[in-house]
Amino acid sequence: MSEQQEQARRLRELLARYSYHYYVLDAPLASDAEYDALFSQLQQLEQTHPELRTADSPTQRVGGAVLEGFAKVRHPAPMLSLSNAFDPAELLAWRERLTRLLPDSLSEGLAYVVEPKIDGLTVVLHYQEGLFTLGATRGDGVFGEEITANLRTLRDLPLRIPVVPDAALVLPGRPAAAARPPQRLVVRGEAYMAVADFERFQAEQAAAGGKVYANPRNTAAGALRNLDSSVTAGRPLHVWAYQIVAIEGGDFTPASQWEALALLRALGFPVASQNRRFEDAEFDALVDFVAAWGAQRGSLPYETDGLVIKVDSFAAQERLGFVGKDPRWAVAFKYPSQEAATRLLEIRVNVGRTGTINPYAVLEPVPVGGVTVQHATLHNYDYIRDNDIRVGDMVLVKRAGEVIPQVLGPVVDLRSGQEQLWRMPERCPVCGEPVAQPEGEVAFYCTNSACPAQLVRGVEHFVSRGALEIEGFGIRQAELFVAAGYIKDLADIYYLPWEEIVALEGYGEKRVANLRAALEASKGRPLARVLAALGIHGVGGVVAEALAGHFGSVERLMAADPAEMETIPGIGPKLAAAVHEWFSHAPNRAVVQKLAAAGVRLAEERAAAEAGPQPLAGQTWVITGTLPTLSREAAAALIKAHGGKVAGSVSSKTSYLLAGDKAGSKLENATKLGVAVVDEDALRRMLT
Ligand SMILES: [Zn+2]
Structure with a gap:
């Protein structure tokens, strides 16, 4: 073996071990940066010496050539269907049937394995001499589609087993065995998308105007049956191994499902941590477990429609055999x-x-x-x-x-x-x-960009929490002010005719004052929030942060070339073009100008501090009692917008106590400590 060959082998092994700890054990050994550094080292090595590139290299997980279609694969054993049980009584009946059928010698050590039934896509994984050589879908149960390239992109699927070369298999009552790979191993598993990943993916798709899917299962199925494996690589898919279909050679032959799961785990396959084994004498506990699972299944990180309960011993399974296509030794418990x-x-x-x-x-x-x-x-x-x-x-x-x-x-x-x-x-x-x-x-x-429906939704978004967060301003105000003609574009939010609004039903002096204070406070929000508020297609919180961080001001972003935006991680050509186009429209530029004229901060903190006065900088305020026009929240926002801090209790560090009617112990404390007490009018004078 040449030096480079040896180096490539070591890198592959190390990277495989790192991803195993990261994706399967959820206990990272190395930082992302470290992983990336080793990964690019291997990539470079393979680029200069293509002969070193192997099928189990982690660089092969990123997807390859686009296929014309999928080849058909015959499964080594036909896939089974399972009979269903829907309540504990049916489970008890199942157990009674099988104990009647088993001879004493087999019913003596009878035990069961309970496994979650994940709503994903069943896959069959073939390994020769430890190398992942072929993967297929379930298909019709006899023939499946060959999707090896797509399965390779799943980060937790081992490309070579054992993933950790020195792993051992220790089982009670069995001699310890080295987890060496059998000559041939065929494993059944379930590929799936976690619920949280699905929701994130769905939101991204919707924001980009892309295809949305009905559920995680369909999304996973669509990704795995895509002819372009680089598309699959971009989808957050996982796999769980749950059954050994065929095993030849090797140091250890499992005698039960529980041992098979232990072997799979030792070889480095992801195996559901929720799997449980129950002795026959513990069948009541099994029934309780099934009920408890049903109660919490809505909060699991993946979608499931039930559990599978299997007789543990392979000898007992064989003895029980099948009735029609259904094995007698397994049952699927399904929830309503x-x-x-x-x-x-x-x-x-x-x-x-x-x-x-x-x-x-x-x-x-x-x-x-x-x-x-x-x-x-x-x-x-x-x-x-x-x-x-x-x-x-x-x-x-x-x-x-x-x-x-x-x-x-x-x-x-x-x-x-x-x-x-x-x-x-x-x-x-x-x-x-x-x-x-x-x-x-x-x-x-x-x-129609001036469509009232869009404008109302646009205003609602503009004032929302992740955007400019204007308290007391919501969908009702958006609808009312758009319908009244007060708001014709987003910037009009800062140019409302207050003398008319104060005359509207439900809008008294106090409410208007609070609304004005909230609007005033919103002018000092960080640049990223302003960018997110504008409602540019595809620009949510994360993208807005990236843009704000890079450009530092709306002015610079407006003048930027799409090519420059593309240099920012996470911003692709489509998004860059959309942002550029948005700012190229005259009405949108007018909105930006109006916002600037209203005093909305359109640059990062540093620039803003130079530009805008912060009369309360360095001061700590405490608020107490009922103020004549402002709510306490609005007063706090106003103070913060002008550079001040707001604390909950009076101390020697307090600069001012803002006091209204019915001020209590805080006023007493302030008097005791000699802290200056001011009213709302005084505060307003300090701001101008
Ligand atoms: Zn319309």
Whole structure:
């Protein structure tokens, strides 16, 4: 072995070990920077010596050539279906049946393994001499599709086993064995997307106008069956190994499911940590475990529809055999569904903040998971078309966690023939202007940038928590002020006709004063918040931070070339073009100018400190009692906006106590300590 060969081997082994600790054990050994450094070292080595590149190199996880189609693979053993149990009584009946069938010699040490049933895509993984050589989908159970290149991109899937070369397998009652790979090993597992990853992915897709999926399962399936493995590499997928389908050679042959799981774990496969083993005498505890699992399954990091309970011993499994296609030795316990069927009465659309036209379903009210559901999202036009959802259909509706209910698809067998295909309206339901679908996007948009629906949503976003956070300003104010004609663009928020507003019902002096103070306070928010508030397509909190950090001011960003934006990590050509285009429109530039004229901070802290006066800098304020016009929150915001700090209690470090009516112990303390006491008027005078 040449020196370089040896170096490449060592790097591969080290990187495999690092990702195993990171992705499978969730206990990183090295920093990201360290990993990246070793990774690029290996990459360089492989670039100068392509002959050193091996199939198990971590550099091969990034995806390769685009395929024309998938090859078919025959599975070594046909995939089984499982019989179902829906309540504890059925579990007890299952156990009774199998103990009757087993001879005493096998029922004596009878035990069960309980495993979570993850809602993902079943995959079959082949290893020859420790090397991952082939991966396939379940397909029809006999033949699957070969998706080796796609599976290679899953970070927790071992490309070579054992992942940690010196790992050992220790099991009670068995001699310790080195975790050396068998000559041939075929493993069944489940590839899936975690719920949190799915929600993040979904939000990113929606923001970019891309395809959205019904659930993590479909997303994982779509990613794994993509002909371009570099697309798969970009999706946050995981895998769990749960069954050995074939094993030849090696130091250890498992005699039970529990031993098989232990072997898989020792070889470096991710194995569900929630797996449990119960002796037959503990069957009550097993039933309790199943019930407890059901109660918490909504809060698990992955989607599951139940558990699988297997007889542990392979000898007992063999003896029990099959009835039809179902093995007698396993049962799937399924929990009541969070899905229901109901009639789709109508499809309506609403207009989103960025002008997207979003279809949603009006349903015959139906209880789903304890809540009556009447509306459900349909995501976008493609979703309706791809799932062939028609008005009048009986549809399946699903509720999962905190997510808004969604229509999964039609029950085609229940169609009467009266169902109607739905078409995207040609005009915006709010302003009547044409609706268009930009090339390459899934979403349809209202083309009118002055569309009141967009403006209301835009204002609502502008004043929201992640943006300029204007207290007391919400969707109601947005609707009212847009409808009254006070707000025609976002900057008008700072030019409201207060003398008219104060005359409106429900808007007294005090409320108006609070609103004005909140608006005043919002002018000093960090630049990133202002950028996020503008509602530029694709610019959320993270991107806004990146842009603010790089450019430091709106002025510089406005003048920037898209190519410069692309140098910022996380900003691609599409996003850079969108930002550039937004600032190239005259009405948008006018908004920016109006914001600047109103005194909104459009540059980073440093520049702002030079530009804007901070009369309260270095001072600590305490607020007490009822102020004549401001709420305490508004007063605090006002003080902070002018450089002051606000504390909760009076001490010798307090600069001023702002006191209103019914001031109590704080006023006493301030008097005792000789702290200056001022009223609201005095505060206002100090700000000008
Ligand atoms: Zn419109």
